[in-house]
Amino acid sequence: MSLKYPIYVLVFILLTSCKQKQNKSSAEPAVYTYGAKNDSAVFYFNKGWELILDYGQWTLSDKAFRKAVSFDSTFVIGKALVGKSTTNLPERIEILNDLYPNKNKVSEDDQLILEVTRLTIELFNARDQKIKLEKDFIPYFMLAAEKNYRTFIHRHPNESYIKAEYIEVLNAVYGPKIALDSLHNLTTTKQKKIPFFISYSATLESDLGNFEKALSIADDFNAQINDPNIPQPYVLYGSIYLKMDSLPLATSNIDKALQLDPNHIFAQRFKNQINNKLKILNGND
Structure with missing residues (x-):
């Protein structure tokens, strides 16, 4: 009889250990912080991505990123x-x-994001200052x-908005077919329901000339957003x-978008493209 007690204890420990492993494996992955030291900073940082990529609210997105930094003044990626x-x-x-002296103060994974963002800002500054960049x-x-985002999303597959940026880069480098295939293959079941990935799949389908399918996806996207x-x-x-x-139809939709957010960069570009096409049609080229 005295031998049974240790056996029962052992069985209990084994069962408890298995249950803990199961719970751990089924738990939601930890939120990636991008080096922020404050939960509110992380929240508004992710909100900034959501606003710009999912909803096209560029003005509110800028405010969200600024609010993230207001909660953590040392948040390099946020800045x-x-x-x-x-x-x-x-x-x-x-x-x-300010980014140059701080680039080595962030983690290796954050440096992947920081380098691409730094290059983007450098490109924007050269454009606005009318400075000619080196040809390479x-x-x-x-x-x-491509390299940095690919490395990052394989390390952090649940970071949806960096994955979104990666797919946009693939489209720019390799074209819509590879980008669309990558979107379908790289997104998780949960990510496939995120507004950006739905709308961008419609964009890529339209780039491929599949207009009927693109409009059908756009209808689904509009129904999901359900907010005029x-x-x-x-x-x-x-x-x-x-x-x-x-x-x-292009004009009425783009004008409405710009009415809602005049700072929407892509809507501004589409408006310019529409105007250029109208000039050609009207013989004003």
């Missing part, structure tokens, strides 16, 4: 995203200058973005109609 989102050239120059800058930039005050559905419809040369 870099403020530099990427701001339209204020002097502020962007100052932020870029863009190839180097695209190579670094969100710019992104209008931008998506407008971009698709622009590729279809349905200029009145």
Whole structure:
């Protein structure tokens, strides 16, 4: 009888250990902090990505990134995203200058993101200052973005918005077919429901000339958003109609998007493309 007690204890320990392992494996992955030391900073940093990529709310996104930094003044990646989102050239120059001495103060994984963001800000500053960059800058930039984002998302597959940036880079480098295949293959079941990945799949389908499918996905996206005050559905419809040369529909959608957020960079570009096409049609080229 005296031998049974240790056996029962052993069985109990083994069962408890297995249960703990199961609970641990089924638990939600830890939130990646990007070097922020404050939960509120992380929250508003992720909110900034959500606002710009999912909903096309560029103005609110900039405010969210700034709020993230207000909660943690040492948040280097947060400051870099403020530099990427701001339209204020002097502020962007100052932020870029601040990034150089701080680049070695972040983790190895954060440096992957910081390098690409730094190059993006450098590109924006050169454009606004009308400075000609070295001829190999863009190839180097695209190579670094592809390499760094790929490394990061394989280490952190649940970081949806860096994965979104990676797929956009793939589209720029290799075209919509590879980008669309990558979107389907790299996103988790949960990520496939994120608004950006739905809307971007419609964008890529339209780039491939699959307009009927693109519009069907856009309808699903619009139904999911279900808010007439969100710019992104209008931008998506407008971009698709622009590729279809349905200029009145493209114009009405892009104008609505810009009415909701005048700072939407892609809507501004689409508006310029529409105007250029209209000039050609009207013989004003």
